Amino acid sequence: MSDTATLTRKADFPGLLTPDGAPWHYLDTAATAQKPQAVIDAMSRAMGRDYATVHRGVYSRSAMMTQGYEAARRRVADFTGAQSENEIVFVRGATEAINLVAASWGMTRLTEGDRIVLSTLEHHSNIVPWQMVAERTGAQIDVCPLTENGCIDLGALEAMIGPRTKLVALAHVSNVLGSVLDARKAADLAHSVGAKILLDGCQAAPRMTLDMKALDCDFYAFSGHKLYGPTGIGVLWAREDILDSMPPWQGGGAMIDKVSFEGTTYAPPPQRFEAGTPMITEAIALHAAIDYVAAQDPDKLYEHENGLARKLREELRRTNAVTLFGPEESAGIVSFALEGVHPHDLGTILDEENVAIRAGHHCAQPLMEHLGVPATARASFGLYSDENDIAALMRGIERTRRIFG
Structure with a gap:
């Protein structure tokens, strides 16, 4: 695993598993974070x-x-x-x-x-x-x-x-x-x-x-x-x-x-x-x-999530049908649009792949107007995120492109 995975503590978060025990690739931390067992307890x-x-x-x-x-x-x-x-x-x-x-x-x-x-x-x-x-x-x-x-x-x-x-x-x-x-x-x-x-x-x-x-x-x-x-x-x-x-x-x-x-x-x-x-x-x-x-070394939290965001942007750039929004260096948040696919449709298909993203205007409608889109797809990372989550997201995007292609 690369350095971007060094902070992951997936085992501490019971919400990161599906009901049948499969990994749930949660990429909606900007909306709300999953809870570690210590908080639940x-x-x-x-x-x-x-x-x-x-x-x-x-x-x-x-x-x-x-x-x-x-x-x-x-x-x-x-x-x-x-x-x-x-x-x-x-x-x-x-x-x-x-x-x-x-x-x-x-x-x-x-x-x-x-x-x-x-x-x-x-x-x-x-x-x-x-x-x-x-x-x-x-x-x-x-x-x-x-x-x-x-x-x-x-x-x-x-x-x-x-x-x-x-x-x-x-x-x-x-x-x-x-x-x-x-x-x-x-x-x-x-x-x-x-x-x-x-x-x-x-x-x-x-x-x-x-x-x-x-x-x-x-x-x-x-x-x-x-x-x-x-x-x-x-x-x-x-x-x-x-x-x-x-x-x-x-x-x-x-x-x-x-x-x-x-x-x-x-x-x-x-x-x-x-x-x-x-x-x-x-x-x-x-x-x-x-x-x-x-306890997770707060000084490395930003570095960890920024690294994952940078990696995701690199992966998305390889897909010609993707438009990226925002700066190259971001605090663990990546918003994008997939050509010919509404973000809600993308989110629905990704859900079938056990990948959770946010799709919509993100309570920022003036910004959507500025960007010239009604909505974006947003992937956001947490301290439990790793490159496996990015890989699952990219697989879901490729499946979506095949469906809408």
Whole structure:
């Protein structure tokens, strides 16, 4: 096997087998990652023998579960390079994280004529919340174009921002093209005009070492389920002073200091933004997922998946009927189109070969319009991927060409 296979841990992932025990070539990790047994076990224990509510109970199991829940917050703080665990807000996913920032920070900071800068390649979750804010506040959205190879054009960003720019919200890694943003340069540009910057880190968190101090961003969002953890939990990191200045987004239990009918005072962050019973078992399972990823040598995750993406692009180029999208160097994501075959048809035939890819617009319709296609086929790698998955994909593509030829 080549070096691109050195990180594979397929045996740790029960989901990588079909019901009859055959290999399942899972190439849809950008949508959601398969879960290692360690995460499944942690979730099972938390939902079973260890289960209790947190923060409220005086009995011993509740106290132990509270310790586990808050230990997960500290683990995420360490994973992100946060200055304090108070900068970590647990949410249902990156979509909720961005909506929280839009509703709490955006609705109270933006006014008519202010500018919000997005890019052509953003996921809908980093477009629609800002459109909603713009509709209600009178702020305007500017769209930063892409370079010819599918990266966010920071030269264009520098030219389009100005004193009325209040927020720049960009994907750290494109979920369609795998292109990687020079996040620190983007942050420096935003800060040069006094704007805040939010980074959508859904595709970066599973495969790149995070360091909020080095990135120098103001908000960072990612989902647990793409990081080999469970669905139903995500993370919003934000600077502690910014969180402290933001009003609550939702009201209810846990986010209060004192409640009376004469008025209510609120808890400090992060509790201020975690109304209601939290994602107890999900947080504990996310802790296990981060531990698992950390044990795989995080510095090599990007190298591993980038190498597989490069290998797949080389294989696809040998097929004259394939159009490739995005840069040559990508974070484990390859989008392509097969001439004369709709991506959904390709996906269906590949499924018969035990190969799973994603086909569609990938919640990035503006990018599809920019690319001039209604949809693409997307293969995305994880730490469990290897060249056998590429070989299975190519066999499926050849079969598809014969069927449609």
